[in-house]
Amino acid sequence: AQSVTQLGSHVSVSEGALVLLRCNYSSSVPPYLFWYVQYPNQGLQLLLKYTSAATLVKGINGFEAEFKKSETSFHLTKPSAHMSDAAEYFCAVSDYPGNTPLVFGKGTRLSVIA
Amino acid sequence: GAVVSQHPSRVICKSGTSVKIECRSLDFQATTMFWYRQFPKQSLMLMATSNEGSKATYEQGVEKDKFLINHASLTLSTLTVTSAHPEDSSFYICSAPAAGGSQETQYFGPGTRLLVL
Numbered sequence: 001a002q003s004v005t006q007l008g009s010h011v012s013v014s015e016g017a018l019v020l021l022r023c024n025y026s027s028s029v030p031p032y033l034f035w036y037v038q039y040p041n042q043g044l045q046l047l048l049k050y051t052s053a054a055t056l057v058k059g060i061n062g063f064e065a066e067f068k069k070s071e072t073s074f075h076l077t078k079p080s081a082h083m084s085d086a087a088e089y090f091c092a093v094s095d096y097p098g099n100t101p102l103v104f105g106k107g108t109r110l111s112v113i114a
Numbered sequence: 115g116a117v118v119s120q121h122p123s124r125v126i127c128k129s130g131t132s133v134k135i136e137c138r139s140l141d142f143q144a145t146t147m148f149w150y151r152q153f154p155k156q157s158l159m160l161m162a163t164s165n166e167g168s169k170a171t172y173e174q175g176v177e178k179d180k181f182l183i184n185h186a187s188l189t190l191s192t193l194t195v196t197s198a199h200p201e202d203s204s205f206y207i208c209s210a211p212a213a214g215g216s217q218e219t220q221y222f223g224p225g226t227r228l229l230v231l
Contacts, residue, residue: 042224043207043223044222046222090157094220097219098211099146099211101163101220102148102158105157
């Protein structure tokens with residue numbers, strides 16, 4: 001069975017500082033990995049996805065994530081936080097999103113301090 | 115990109131009534147759709163898999179007689195919460211993998227917030 005662990009339910013950074021949100025996965029097959037962002041009272045927006053191509057994945061809004069098989073990790077980073085980045089972030093895994101559901105982590109709430 | 119819509123976006127109902135939530139794929143066909151539930155400040159939990167032309171598959175602990183799913187066409191799945199109670203209040207989100215083109219992405223609807231009084 002697949003699973004995702006997001007370390008830290010809440011991360012707080014200063015505006016302009018590095019954002020690092022951690023995600024570790026468990027999968028018996030090569031995984032497809034995703035990061036989604038959710039703003040209050042809204043649905044999910046896809047930030048980026050890993051689909052067995054390049055291990056460093058660039059997404060929207062300046063975010064990127066690196067797939068590290070040896071560490072079973074897919075951490076999300078952004079060099080400089082902006083106030084508008086404050087939201088809930090979910091890491092998710094699937095063995096094949098074409099016909100299987102995503103398994104989500106518990107989420108990490110990112111706060112950005114001015 | 116592909117778009118999935120949900121209707122209504124929010125609904126308030128009285129305890130004991132039934133509520134229907136629609137999930138539509140607007141510009142692609144979806145033989146499979148997934149229904150998730152998200153309680154406040156929690157993650158998304160899969161409720162069921164909706165299959166066009168066949169019965170839905172429910173996750174363990176989800177009452178199929180309470181959460182009726184009908185996948186009537188290749189672009190529409192409906193979730194009906196029957197005899198709703200306050201504990202059913204939640205955010206319901208559907209998703210659909212795109213059939214054709216890139217199948218490496220699922221597209222999520224904007225969600226439906228249900229409040230049962």
